[in-house]
Amino acid sequence: MRLTGMVFIFLFFCVSSFSQQTYWQQHVNYIIDVSLNDEDNTLTGFEKMEYINNSPDTLRYVFIHLWPNAYKNDRTAFSEQLLKNDRTDFYFSSEEKRGYINRLDFKVADVTVIPEETKDIDIIKLTLPTALAPKQSVFISTPFHVKLPYLFSRGGYSDQFYAVTQWYPKAALYDKDGWHAMPYLDQGEFYNDFGSYKVSITLPENYKVAATGMLTVTEAGPTLKKNATPDKTTKTKKPFFPKKEKEEDENIPSSFKQKIYTYSADSVTDFAWFADKRFIVKTDTIQLSTHIVKASCYILPENAEIYANSIKFTKNAIRFYSKQFGEYPYPTVNVVSAPQSVKYATSMEYPMITMITESSEMEVDATMAHEIGHNWLMGILSTNERDHAWMDEGINTYVERRYREKYHPAVDEKVKDLDLSGLNGSGVHVLLNTTMGLKKDQPIDLTSDAYSEFNYGADVYEKTADWMEYLGTVVGKDTLLKIAQRYYSNFAFKHPQPDDLKKTAEEVTGRNLSSVFNKLYTTGAVDSSKIKTTTKFRFGIPGFNEKYKYITLTPLVGYNNYDKVMIGGMIHNCQLPLQKFQFLIAPMYATGSSTVTGAARLSYNHFTKRTWLETSVSGMHYSINDYEDEYNPKLFLGLIRIVPSVKLSLYNKDLREKSKWIFQLRSFILNQDELNFKNVTTATDTFDLAFKEPNHSVINQLKVTYENNRKLYPYNANVTIDQGKDFLRIGFTGKYFFNYNETKQGVTARIFAGKYFKLNNDNSFSSYKTNLNMTGPKGDEDYTFSNYFIGRNEFEGWQSQQIMERDGFFKVRTDLLGEKIGKSDDWLVAINLSGDIPDKINPLNILPFKLPIKLFLDIGTYSEVWKDDEAAGKFLYDGGLQVSLFRNCLNIYFPLLYSKVYSDYFKSYIGDNRFAKNISFNINLDVFQLNKLSRDIPW
Structure with missing residues (x-):
C-alpha cells in the first residue's frame, strides 16, 4: 500500500506538470482579394486563410464569423441590442439599407465543407475533414459576396463614403477557455487572433483608400463595364479568385477604369479599409527611437477646418502613448474623418487606422488620441473586449485624461460641467455619480452586453478611469506608469486577462493589491474619499457639478389668468448627483392679485439596487378664480394645497430593461376659497355683498402604475x-x-x-x-x-x-x-x-x-x-x-x-x-x- 501510494503521488505530479502548459495563442494569416462595386454598394472577393493551431488541443471544427449577416434582418443579436438601447433606425430600415454575406463555398485543404448553422446567423461552424493536431496548420478558402449595409454601426456606406469593417469571413478565437464565437454587436467589441494580412482592393480609380497596414503595390486595374459585377471582369494578378465566364461580359456598355491597392500588415488582429472620392490626404512622418512611422490623415472637405491640425494631433498621440506604454511598433498610422451626416456611427479603432466622428477641434484631438491609443490597448494588448471591455476602453480613457490634461489644461470648468457630448466630459461623470447614488450603476468587470447603454459608457469608460486614478493614489503615479510599461512589455502581442494585470501590478509594487482589484467587481464609488460634502450657495439655474452640494437661488416667473404674472425666486438644493434630502421653496409675488403665491416641497429619498422610496410633502398657494361686479370690488379666490406622499418605484433587476412598477399613496389636503353672498340693505340701496369663505376637503389617492419605456x-x-x-x-x-x-x-x-x-x-x-x-x-x-x-x-x-x-x-x-x-x-x-x-x-x-x-x-x-x-x-x-x-x-x-x-x-x-x-x-x-x-x- 505504501509503494502504491508513492506511485500515485508521482503520477499525479507528472500529470499536473504536463497539464500546466506554457502560454499559447492561435495564429491566423489571411490573403484576400476584394472588389468594390459602388453602384450597388457590394463587395466581391476571395479569401484564403491559414489557421495555425498552437494549442495543446486537437481541433475538429473551426467557428467562422460572418459579421455582415448581423445586418440581414431584425432578428439578429445586433438588431435586438439596438432596440434595447432605444434605437429603431435599423429595425425600420429598408431592405436596400441592410446587409449580408453570401456566395460562400468553403474548402478546407481543397475539400468542400458544408458549414453548419448556429443560433446566430452571423456565426457558422466548419467541421474539418481531418482533425487539426497541435502545431499543425490548415488552409481554408472561400469566395464571398457582401452587400454592405448603410452605416448604422461601425461599418457600411453613407452616400459613397465606405467604412469597410468586419467585412470578411473571419476565424473565431480559440484560447484556454475554448471558442469565442460571438455575434456582432454594436455595444461590445471583439477578441481576435493575431496574424498577417495581404489584401488587394480593386475599386474605381477616382477613389482614395485608407487601410490597415502598408501600401505595397498600386497598379492599374482592369477596365470594368458599367453595371457589371467586379468579380466577373477582374482578370489578372488575383491568384485565389474564381475563374470568370467570358460570355457574361458581353453586351454591357459604358466602361470605366479601376485601380488595385495592395496592403500588407503583420502582427495585427484585424483589417479595415475606408474609401471616398473626396478625401484630402495629409501625410508626414514621426521619428521614433527605433523607426520612422508614416502618418496619414484622410479628411473629407466638410471637415477640413476642424482637422486642420490633424497631423499634429496624430504625432502628439503617437509620442504620448509611446511614453505611457512602449514605443509604437507599427510602420504607419492613419486617421479617417467620417461624414457629419452619419448619425449613429461612432469613432472606432482598428490596427493602424481609426475613423473619427467628432465635430469640434478639441474633441477631434482628444478622440484621435483615444482611438490611436487603442493600437496599444486592443491592437497590441489584445484583450477579450466582449468579456472585459474595461481593460481596453477604461484604461485607455484614463490615459486619454492624462492627454487632455497635457494638451487642453485650461478648459473652463463650467463648460466641462455641462458637457454631456462625450464620455470624458465631467457632465457625464456627474451622471455616473448620480447613477451610483441611485445604486443603478454596475460593476466595472462585466460582459459588454450585460450593461445598460448608459452604464456601458459610464462604468466601462469613466468608472474604470476613476479606478486607475485610485490605483495611482495607492501605489503612486510614477509607479502606476511603471506598471503600465511592464504590463505592455510582458504582454505585447498577446491576450492578457484581468489577473495578468493584477500580477504585473503586484510584481512592480511588491504589494498585495487584492483590495484594489476587488473594486472591479463591486458597485458604488471607487474612492469614497473623493465624494464632496461641502455646501455652497450660488445664484443661477440648476446645473451639473460634483464638487459641492449647492443651495441655489434661481429666478422664477409664473402666470395664470387671476394672479397674472408672478415674479419670484426658487431656493433649492436640486442638482445632480441627486441628494437624499431635497427641498424647494419658491415664493412669488402675483402682480394681478397683489398677493404672495408660491410652492414648496420637501422630500427624503432612499435608494436600493431595485427600489427608490420617496417620502415627501408639498404645498402650493395661488388664485383659482376671481369675481367682481358693480357693487363688489374684485375678489381673488385662492387655494392652499398640501400633499403628503409616499412613492415606491420598483425596477427590473436587469438594468437593460426599461420597465418599472410605481406605487404611490398620497392625500390632497385642500383649503379653497368659495364665493358666497349675503344681502345688504343700505339707506339708498339693497345689494348682494360678495365674500369668501373657506372650504376644507381631503381626497386620498392610491395609484399603481406599470410602465415599459x-x-x-x-x-x-x-x-x-x-x-x-x-x-x-x-x-x-x-x-x-x-x-x-x-x-x-x-x-x-x-x-x-x-x-x-x-x-x-x-x-x-x-x-x-x-x-x-x-x-x-x-x-x-x-x-x-x-x-x-x-x-x-x-x-x-x-x-x-x-x-x-x-x-x-x-x-x-x-x-x-x-x-x-x-x-x-x-x-x-x-x-x-x-x-x-x-x-x-x-x-x-x-x-x-x-x-x-x-x-x-x-x-x-x-x-x-x-x-x-x-x-x-x-x-x-x-x-x-x-x-x-x-x-x-x-x-x-x-x-x-x-x-x-x-x-x-x-x-x-x-x-x-x-x-x-x-x-x-x-x-x-x-x-x-x-x-x-x-x-x-x-x-
Missing part, C-alpha cells in the same frame, strides 16, 4: 383609486404606442375604464365635479388640482377651452350650457387614438417647414346611454386634427366629425363661429420631467 412599442398602465367624503372613483388607464418608423412617428392608443361610487346622496355641484367625464375635464373639474390651467374657472374665451387628459378624454366640449354630455356617476369606457400622418402620404410635406399635425379619433360609451329611456346612440365618437407643439407639451385639437348628439348640441347652444369655439387644447408639463428626458437611466 422601451423605444419600440412602449406602453404603460395604471389603476387610480380616488376617495373623498362623498365619492369613490376607480379608473384604469392604459397606453400603447405603435411606432411607424424610427422618426418617432406612430399611433398612440389609450383606453380608459372607470367606475364611480356615491358614498351618500349628495347631488351638489361639488359632487358633480368628481363624476366621470367623457370629454377631457376642464379646470373646475380637476378636483385634486394636479394639472396646470391658465384659466382654471373660465367659462368663456380661449382659456375656457383648455382640457386635461383624464377619463374619456374626448376633445369636443359640451360645458357651455346645460348638463354636460357624457357625464356619469356610474361607469364609463373610452378609447382614444392619436396618430402621425406618415411622411410618405402627408401632403403637407411640400411645405418648407414641418407642421406637426396628427389625426385623432375617440370612441366611448357610458352607463346612462344604456338605460331603456335613453334615445341617444349607445356609442359616442369624435375625430379631427391635432397639432402638437414643444415636444407634445401643447396639444391643440380641431374636431371635424362627431356624434349627432354633439352636433345637435352645438347647433342649439353655440350659434355662430361654432368651429372656433369647439377647439380645445391640453397642456402637459409632465414631458419635461427628468425621468422623461432620460430613458436609459432608470430614474
Whole structure:
C-alpha cells in the first residue's frame, strides 16, 4: 500500500506538470482579394486563410464569423441590442439599407465543407475533414459576396463614403477557455487572433483608400463595364479568385477604369479599409527611437477646418502613448474623418487606422488620441473586449485624461460641467455619480452586453478611469506608469486577462493589491474619499457639478389668468448627483392679485439596487378664480394645497430593461376659497355683498402604475383609486404606442375604464365635479388640482377651452350650457387614438417647414346611454386634427366629425363661429420631467 501510494503521488505530479502548459495563442494569416462595386454598394472577393493551431488541443471544427449577416434582418443579436438601447433606425430600415454575406463555398485543404448553422446567423461552424493536431496548420478558402449595409454601426456606406469593417469571413478565437464565437454587436467589441494580412482592393480609380497596414503595390486595374459585377471582369494578378465566364461580359456598355491597392500588415488582429472620392490626404512622418512611422490623415472637405491640425494631433498621440506604454511598433498610422451626416456611427479603432466622428477641434484631438491609443490597448494588448471591455476602453480613457490634461489644461470648468457630448466630459461623470447614488450603476468587470447603454459608457469608460486614478493614489503615479510599461512589455502581442494585470501590478509594487482589484467587481464609488460634502450657495439655474452640494437661488416667473404674472425666486438644493434630502421653496409675488403665491416641497429619498422610496410633502398657494361686479370690488379666490406622499418605484433587476412598477399613496389636503353672498340693505340701496369663505376637503389617492419605456412599442398602465367624503372613483388607464418608423412617428392608443361610487346622496355641484367625464375635464373639474390651467374657472374665451387628459378624454366640449354630455356617476369606457400622418402620404410635406399635425379619433360609451329611456346612440365618437407643439407639451385639437348628439348640441347652444369655439387644447408639463428626458437611466 505504501509503494502504491508513492506511485500515485508521482503520477499525479507528472500529470499536473504536463497539464500546466506554457502560454499559447492561435495564429491566423489571411490573403484576400476584394472588389468594390459602388453602384450597388457590394463587395466581391476571395479569401484564403491559414489557421495555425498552437494549442495543446486537437481541433475538429473551426467557428467562422460572418459579421455582415448581423445586418440581414431584425432578428439578429445586433438588431435586438439596438432596440434595447432605444434605437429603431435599423429595425425600420429598408431592405436596400441592410446587409449580408453570401456566395460562400468553403474548402478546407481543397475539400468542400458544408458549414453548419448556429443560433446566430452571423456565426457558422466548419467541421474539418481531418482533425487539426497541435502545431499543425490548415488552409481554408472561400469566395464571398457582401452587400454592405448603410452605416448604422461601425461599418457600411453613407452616400459613397465606405467604412469597410468586419467585412470578411473571419476565424473565431480559440484560447484556454475554448471558442469565442460571438455575434456582432454594436455595444461590445471583439477578441481576435493575431496574424498577417495581404489584401488587394480593386475599386474605381477616382477613389482614395485608407487601410490597415502598408501600401505595397498600386497598379492599374482592369477596365470594368458599367453595371457589371467586379468579380466577373477582374482578370489578372488575383491568384485565389474564381475563374470568370467570358460570355457574361458581353453586351454591357459604358466602361470605366479601376485601380488595385495592395496592403500588407503583420502582427495585427484585424483589417479595415475606408474609401471616398473626396478625401484630402495629409501625410508626414514621426521619428521614433527605433523607426520612422508614416502618418496619414484622410479628411473629407466638410471637415477640413476642424482637422486642420490633424497631423499634429496624430504625432502628439503617437509620442504620448509611446511614453505611457512602449514605443509604437507599427510602420504607419492613419486617421479617417467620417461624414457629419452619419448619425449613429461612432469613432472606432482598428490596427493602424481609426475613423473619427467628432465635430469640434478639441474633441477631434482628444478622440484621435483615444482611438490611436487603442493600437496599444486592443491592437497590441489584445484583450477579450466582449468579456472585459474595461481593460481596453477604461484604461485607455484614463490615459486619454492624462492627454487632455497635457494638451487642453485650461478648459473652463463650467463648460466641462455641462458637457454631456462625450464620455470624458465631467457632465457625464456627474451622471455616473448620480447613477451610483441611485445604486443603478454596475460593476466595472462585466460582459459588454450585460450593461445598460448608459452604464456601458459610464462604468466601462469613466468608472474604470476613476479606478486607475485610485490605483495611482495607492501605489503612486510614477509607479502606476511603471506598471503600465511592464504590463505592455510582458504582454505585447498577446491576450492578457484581468489577473495578468493584477500580477504585473503586484510584481512592480511588491504589494498585495487584492483590495484594489476587488473594486472591479463591486458597485458604488471607487474612492469614497473623493465624494464632496461641502455646501455652497450660488445664484443661477440648476446645473451639473460634483464638487459641492449647492443651495441655489434661481429666478422664477409664473402666470395664470387671476394672479397674472408672478415674479419670484426658487431656493433649492436640486442638482445632480441627486441628494437624499431635497427641498424647494419658491415664493412669488402675483402682480394681478397683489398677493404672495408660491410652492414648496420637501422630500427624503432612499435608494436600493431595485427600489427608490420617496417620502415627501408639498404645498402650493395661488388664485383659482376671481369675481367682481358693480357693487363688489374684485375678489381673488385662492387655494392652499398640501400633499403628503409616499412613492415606491420598483425596477427590473436587469438594468437593460426599461420597465418599472410605481406605487404611490398620497392625500390632497385642500383649503379653497368659495364665493358666497349675503344681502345688504343700505339707506339708498339693497345689494348682494360678495365674500369668501373657506372650504376644507381631503381626497386620498392610491395609484399603481406599470410602465415599459422601451423605444419600440412602449406602453404603460395604471389603476387610480380616488376617495373623498362623498365619492369613490376607480379608473384604469392604459397606453400603447405603435411606432411607424424610427422618426418617432406612430399611433398612440389609450383606453380608459372607470367606475364611480356615491358614498351618500349628495347631488351638489361639488359632487358633480368628481363624476366621470367623457370629454377631457376642464379646470373646475380637476378636483385634486394636479394639472396646470391658465384659466382654471373660465367659462368663456380661449382659456375656457383648455382640457386635461383624464377619463374619456374626448376633445369636443359640451360645458357651455346645460348638463354636460357624457357625464356619469356610474361607469364609463373610452378609447382614444392619436396618430402621425406618415411622411410618405402627408401632403403637407411640400411645405418648407414641418407642421406637426396628427389625426385623432375617440370612441366611448357610458352607463346612462344604456338605460331603456335613453334615445341617444349607445356609442359616442369624435375625430379631427391635432397639432402638437414643444415636444407634445401643447396639444391643440380641431374636431371635424362627431356624434349627432354633439352636433345637435352645438347647433342649439353655440350659434355662430361654432368651429372656433369647439377647439380645445391640453397642456402637459409632465414631458419635461427628468425621468422623461432620460430613458436609459432608470430614474
